[in-house]
Amino acid sequence: MNAAGRWAELVFGPLRSSWRASLGWAIAFVLLIVSTVAFWPVFKGSAALAQAFEVVPQGLLKAFGFQDFTSPAGYLRGGLYEIIVPLMFAAAGVMFANSLIAADEDAGRLELFLAQPLTRRAFLAARGLSVVGWLAVLGIVVLVSQLASDTAFDLQIADARVVETVVLCSLLGAFYAGLAVAIAGLLARPGLVLSVGLSLALVGYLVAALFPLSEVLAPWRQISPWAWALGGDPLVNAAEPWRYAALAVPALGLALLGIVAFGRRDIRSA
């Protein structure tokens, strides 16, 4: 058995033990996407709905992604990709990282593994890769169910736009997972990892959605990872390459911070 075998165990072992949670997330995503797209024929080109939206201030419509709601891209944005899907990816990232690192350490389940011939940093890096693995699986599930639903319910949108949007949402999840890894690396406090991770995900959305409503705050919208991910409206426009890097690089940096911190501190026992 070589180092590759050890890495395989470190990365795939947690995947095997957490597949139920991932299945739950996958089912939730599929149900959400299929049930949302299933109503597209009702809203498609609806003049009445377009008129109803005309009385709502444009800023408010944009805050919730409902501008141009009767178009395919507008419908997917308002129904799925402005709030719910990215928020679910962010929550999944935080929860996976919390479950595989902070909660396991808090419960004393890491002790036996950290007593084996491996470094703590390798162990945490592998757990981080497990989290990325699950987010990638969820990304594929979302992508496949979205493309299949589009075909089934005649929602006409370029596949490339859907692919880019789903990849950016997945990377947003990876960003918040990186944040959770950083906190879990610093402290074995699962409650703290969840509360800080999920709160910052929500704050990120609010900053991206609501700051543009204020002239003073509007320039500060760019501090939100949500703006980096979805600010270019990827369902309509091709996403610039920097958006991917803006999410992936900090995610990696935060995870590295957690990995370094984890190597320096005491491991909590049950």
Place this chain on the structure above:
Amino acid sequence: MSEPAPIETPSTADSPALRITGLVKDYGEVHAVRGIDLEVRRGEVYGFLGPNGAGKSTTIRCLLDLLRPTAGRIEVLGLDPRRDGVVLRGRIAYIPGELRLPERQTGHQLVAAIGRLRGGLDARRKRELAERLDLDLSRRLRDLSSGNRRKVAVLLAFLSKAELLILDEPTNGLDPLMQHEFLRLVREARETGVTIFLSSHVLSEVQRAADRVAVLRAGTIVAMGTVDELRGRARQRVEVWFRDEPPAAELAALPVLVDQLVEGRHFAALLAGPIQPLLEVLARHPVVSMLVEEPNLEEAFLDLYETAS
């Protein structure tokens, strides 16, 4: 991730299995370990005794580099647990005191996972150990009793071919039959040259298994030596039945006798020193019967505690 070195270097081969010098571990204001010095020879079974909260697990977790000492120096198999941790942990097997296993896995899955991390385990030995421990590895760990989960950890430790077994309360939850089997495994391992560091508050277990013992109290070692030496330091219970009234005044004058009690012709006391002065007094008076109880380690242990506190 580097491979554990299968062959030790000559410079570490002659070193003791464990050498702890001035180990201190503080958690903020709490002083868990207050300066421990300890040396364990290769191939011996070393008992590490103390009640809950004495600092046994904290010391052990420092040996595994799970905790970072506040002060002091640790050498395990001649290596530094922090600097050489990967190599070292490949030569150590460990049973945690607070055992938490991945609940959704079966015993087989966990053993296979640890085997992959350690670079392989002997399948035949696994079957043999499972049989000896009467352990069903096909069941999910969450469905096992705490005793059976402990057996999984015992199996992993003795399956590992490690040079040093660090066992923290290894028989917690095991029934007497399995405790007996565990002690057999310890003796067999020692015969093959394995060093065993056995932390326990079960005194009879240490008494039966250990060559030498250290007794820990409130983060400090209060006694160290062979089991016989510790037993020798404890006070023996002496009872004497006289034909007539006991010579109370003469007996009271003997400083080696404490907690004296006279009831009719019966005299009882604890002997905290050589027995010769007592025998000289008794020789001058008619004695019907006499009993001197050798203390077991438990009494020695409690004695040491009382003395230390």
